[in-house]
Amino acid sequence: MQVDDGSTAEVSVDLDGDGNDGTATITADYGPTPQSATTFDDDGNGTIDTMTVTFDEAIDGSVSYATSDFTVSGATTVTGIASNDGDATLRLEVDSAPTNDTGITPDVTVAQNAVQDTNGNAGPAGVPRRSPPPTRRHPWR
Known part of the structure; x- marks a missing residue:
């Protein structure tokens, strides 16, 4: 997945395979250009x-x-x-x-x-x- 600078994406992850997903929000900030x-x-x-x-x-x-x-x-x-x-x-x-x-x-x-x-x-x-x-x-x- 690619997240553009300043954008946000939400990801669901099931790490242990029990069907209970955890979610994480990712915000990209690449620093000054x-x-x-x-x-x-x-x-x-x-x-x-x-x-x-x-x-x-x-x-x-x-x-x-x-x-x-x-x-x-x-x-x-x-x-x-x-x-x-x-x-x-x-x-x-x-x-x-x-x-x-x-x-x-x-x-x-x-x-x-x-x-x-x-x-x-x-x-x-x-x-x-x-x-x-x-x-x-x-x-x-």
Whole structure:
């Protein structure tokens, strides 16, 4: 049986063969999955400084996440987690982004089971997940 994330299924089981079934309810919660990313030029110098990754559910704000669990394409290095306030986003500090090119849209990949939701479920499940190409935001808009 497959139970989709957020769905519930009821199962009847007769373990001893006496005809008296026991039931169990199963609720699937696979943990957070990245949905989008947004780049920011925080100081207006033409270079991306931070990226916000948005997940499909709230992220546990009490956990210190490892920068090594986040990969950004284009030779950009994640140097810190700038914000983890318990909502559905993580703000990543980045370095080595191409200078004077806020038009880039690098991919962000989150390692398998790298983040936790508020119930302690780790995600993304399965394989590392890549967010869709990010949108761009500038501090003056």
